Amino acid sequence: MKTPARTGPPGKIKIMTAFSRLMETKDFQSITTAEIAGNAGVTEGLIYKYFTDKKDLLHQVLHQHFAAFQAGIEAGIQEKQTCIGKLEAIIFASLDSYTHNRVLARILLLEVRNSLSYFESGAYAMVKIYARTILDIIREGMETGELRPDMDPFLLQKVILGAIEHTCLKQVIFDKKMDVTAAAGGIVDIIFNGVKHHGCH
Template sequence: MRNKINKSDLIMKAALEIFDNKNFKDVTISEIAERAGVAVGTVYEYFNNKEDLYFSIPQKTSEHFNEQLRLQLDGLYSSAEKIRKFIWFYLYYFENNPVYTELLLMELRVNKNFFNTEHYRGLSDGTTEILILIKEGQQQGEIRNDISPYLIRHMILGVLEHITTNWLLKGKKGDLVSFSKDTAALVLPGIILKQDDKKREDANEII
């Protein structure tokens, strides 16, 4: 099983490298297999066709993102600090994986075929990590619970995706991570429950 997982990752890594230089329609399975150092038949053991391979990349990368995010959050207890770290890590990860970033935000996000696949739903599931942080903060009384956690998630991801897309359109110039501080300063005051508000909520619960 371990060998299969490694080969699958190897194939997707090779495909991502090739997609960086060539359009999807111009890439062949045999080219991907050669880059990955596997037989063509091996590619079909894991993916139905080229499109299936193409659409699998975001879901797999999302899983890796979440694994690394959990390590980043380890030892943090404040909801505000966790969300601040999430914002930083999102920008850091996408800046350091520019090929994947461009594939996701410039191509697959606007691909109707991708939108209707299990891969897209898997990618959406990958955003549950930030949703979990928001819900935990609401349960702990650190984040406003008069706003839907889903709306808060949309707001945070919307800002981050806009910043990242703009960075891509400008030729990936500049330091994407440098926006993390201002982004947190913009987002957090609107969702973090102030001490006075928390006291009022506690008082209302008692009444």
């Protein structure tokens, strides 16, 4: 999955591309500006022409990847009529994106959380929109009667997000691939139908 910077001066594009490539295999902290510049074929100084910070670079790259992610999600929802269908679509699209876009997954699942500056960044705003979208669908479902009305919608939101993230965590850390369709289907089944067994009567 490529996510090239399509805009801006050549130097900026080169830097973002190189950084993105590095993020596929290394963690943020261990990537040095020298390494980025070297891989991009530019000088270290140029990084600070286009980014205020190393972290700013991370945020901009995340922003870029996240835009594609968000677009995919919204495309998936559009066609669906029911809330359950929409949530299924989101779960599938999320797993799919995390699976096929390693950089996105690494940043979102590993890097971003312990950085306070992230939560002040524009990148975080996008994630909030994503989370909010889920929450809105849940609320809508509870109103329309598709979903049980006696739940804390925030909690369901967290269960869904947690399920998505934890499912992807292992593959990101240990660099494995998973069967997205099966995983998405299984998660949907568990969360929507519950796991308690109802004996036949």
